[in-house]
Amino acid sequence: MKFSNTYIQLSDAFYQRILPSTVPEPSLLLWNESLGDRLKIDQSISQDPLLLAQYFSGNKLPEGAESIALAYAGHQFGGFSPQLGDGRAHLIGEIIDIEGIRQDIQLKGSGPTRFSRRGDGKCAIGPAIREYIMSEAMHALGVPTSRCLAVVATGEDVYRERALPGAVVTRVASSHIRVGTFQYFAAKGDMASLQMLTDYTISRHFPEIDLIAKNKTTENKSTEDKTSTSIDNEPKHRIVDFLEHVINKQIELIVQWMRVGFIHGVMNTDNTAISGETIDFGPCAMMGTYHPGTVYSSIDSQGRYAFANQPNIVQWNMARLAECLLPLVDENDEKALKKIEPLISQFSKNFEQAYFKMCSKKIGFTLDVHTDADNAEEKTANEVNNEVKDIIKNLLNIMQTQELDYTETFALLTQSLDDETAAEALKSALGDKNSNWVDTWITYLQSHKIDFNSAKKLMEQNNPVVIPRNHHVEAILKECENTGKMDKVEEFLHVLRSPYTTLPETKAFQDLPEDGDRYYRTFCGT
Numbered sequence: 001m002k003f004s005n006t007y008i009q010l011s012d013a014f015y016q017r018i019l020p021s022t023v024p025e026p027s028l029l030l031w032n033e034s035l036g037d038r039l040k041i042d043q044s045i046s047q048d049p050l051l052l053a054q055y056f057s058g059n060k061l062p063e064g065a066e067s068i069a070l071a072y073a074g075h076q077f078g079g080f081s082p083q084l085g086d087g088r089a090h091l092i093g094e095i096i097d098i099e100g101i102r103q104d105i106q107l108k109g110s111g112p113t114r115f116s117r118r119g120d121g122k123c124a125i126g127p128a129i130r131e132y133i134m135s136e137a138m139h140a141l142g143v144p145t146s147r148c149l150a151v152v153a154t155g156e157d158v159y160r161e162r163a164l165p166g167a168v169v170t171r172v173a174s175s176h177i178r179v180g181t182f183q184y185f186a187a188k189g190d191m192a193s194l195q196m197l198t199d200y201t202i203s204r205h206f207p208e209i210d211l212i213a214k215n216k217t218t219e220n221k222s223t224e225d226k227t228s229t230s231i232d233n234e235p236k237h238r239i240v241d242f243l244e245h246v247i248n249k250q251i252e253l254i255v256q257w258m259r260v261g262f263i264h265g266v267m268n269t270d271n272t273a274i275s276g277e278t279i280d281f282g283p284c285a286m287m288g289t290y291h292p293g294t295v296y297s298s299i300d301s302q303g304r305y306a307f308a309n310q311p312n313i314v315q316w317n318m319a320r321l322a323e324c325l326l327p328l329v330d331e332n333d334e335k336a337l338k339k340i341e342p343l344i345s346q347f348s349k350n351f352e353q354a355y356f357k358m359c360s361k362k363i364g365f366t367l368d369v370h371t372d373a374d375n376a377e378e379k380t381a382n383e384v385n386n387e388v389k390d391i392i393k394n395l396l397n398i399m400q401t402q403e404l405d406y407t408e409t410f411a412l413l414t415q416s417l418d419d420e421t422a423a424e425a426l427k428s429a430l431g432d433k434n435s436n437w438v439d440t441w442i443t444y445l446q447s448h449k450i451d452f453n454s455a456k457k458l459m460e461q462n463n464p465v466v467i468p469r470n471h472h473v474e475a476i477l478k479e480c481e482n483t484g485k486m487d488k489v490e491e492f493l494h495v496l497r498s499p500y501t502t503l504p505e506t507k508a509f510q511d512l513p514e515d516g517d518r519y520y521r522t523f524c525g526t
């Protein structure tokens with residue numbers, strides 16, 4: 001394992017140097033072999049479960065690793081905490097993966113730190129395995145996400161409502177910089193650290209911003225045009241560019257969540273990664289029956305983080321990030337606001353476009369349909385968009401009133417294109433009074449010359465046949481807790497790793513929850 005530690009090179013205001021706690025009896029429960037390969041972990045390590053258990057419990061640091069707990073702040077359910085930080089996690093270093101991307105290696109549940117407040121710094125086996133299953137499923141579904149490399153049982157109990165076996169989960173993410181990291185320094189008024197964090201984040205996640213700026217500068221120099229885009233403006237424009245890049249990543253992320261029916265459950269600003277990856281799987285869940293107001297988290301009584309409220313919340317979180325960046329954009333508040341504000345106000349429109357583009361793929365409409373190239377002169381792109389949007393909205397409305405399962409309905413829709421039985425099942429699910437929706441959909445495909453084969457292909461790529469259904473996740477976690485055996489998890493993961501293909505084993509995990517998950521509740525697991 002080849003560790004480096006660029007985050008440590010930032011000032012020590014960014015973290016606490018602290019070792020993970022040692023644990024009495026580490027034993028490896030899960031090891032993510034394909035992720036290990038991506039991280040170029042040597043076979044002499046990856047084939048040695050005892051050594052892996054030592055490393056990924058925190059008992060022994062691998063060569064080159066250095067352990068820190070990161071500082072960050074955050075808005076939790078709308079209320080600001082100036083200091084949260086890694087209260088039960090240790091970043092042990094970074095590894096460059098086979099694609100050349102720098103990845104953080106973080107232990108979670110590895111003991112208390114300066115940021116633990118009243119917490120014990122530990123994690124129970126259930127939430128650790130849950131994070132492993134959910135993140136692996138999301139990765140296979142094609143959603144940007146942190147992943148899990150290992151789960152190690154610690155051999156000691158952690159105390160929640162009752163004693164539970166403890167575990168350490170190793171999380172791999174392209175960084176752990178959050179909106180809350182920016183808020184931490186902004187709230188302290190520590191502008192030097194804020195600037196340092198911004199520079200680091202740009203060079204780690206959005207190096208293209210500086211490349212473009214550099215090219216512009218050389219262009220300007222070569223034409224010796226000192227009047228137009230003054231070089232002095234570049235650093236400030238760079239911050240606006242940065243915010244725009246972050247916002248675009250968040251839009252893409254939430255669109256992908258909504259494609260597969262994912263509800264994060266706790267989209268606090270400290271759980272919003274700047275990289276645009278899904279992090280912190282605490283109370284997350286998959287939507288069963290379609291309803292925009294679906295909430296499963298026991299602590300989200302107001303539905304702040306409900307399925308269809310996720311875009312609004314990300315916009316709100318981006319506004320909080322924007323506030324932090326204002327002083328770096330311009331010393332003059334008003335000028336700074338003028339430059340930043342359009343990015344926030346355009347969010348809804350940009351999100352809507354991206355969302356409907358995604359939805360159109362779920363019903364087999366290829367992208368050129370939106371601009372309707374053939375009829376560009378007769379119809380404006382906007383009109384066509386509205387027609388497509390109406391087809392999508394009508395389908396979702398029907399799904400809501402008929403209380404249909406989100407995943408199953410789109411899978412049925414896909415099959416219905418060349419399977420009479422599925423077509424009949426679809427019509428009966430939508431209900432007699434809504435059967436004209438299918439006619440409108442088919443007519444649209446035909447009139448836009450989208451052949452059924454290519455529509456089906458597109459739909460197959462966008463509509464999973466299997467997701468980590470809540471009742472299966474819970475049943476498997478219970479079994480793991482009771483038996484300590486991981487066979488069922490591995491079997492489940494085997495299916496979840498091919499979410500767009502029906503394997504012989506898939507059927508066992510496709511059944512719907514008896515109550516449509518009406519009474520399902522998730523907990524933070526802290």
Ligand code: AMP
Pocket residue numbers: 084085086087088089115116117118119120121122123266270271280282524526
């Ligand atoms: P989360 O809800 O997991 O995003 O955590 C919110 C904050 O609480 C973060 O600062 C965590 O590090 C901290 N935290 C959560 N669980 C624990 C725990 N068991 N011990 C210490 N700190 C925790």
Ligand code: MG
Pocket residue numbers: 270271280
């Ligand atoms: Mg968190």
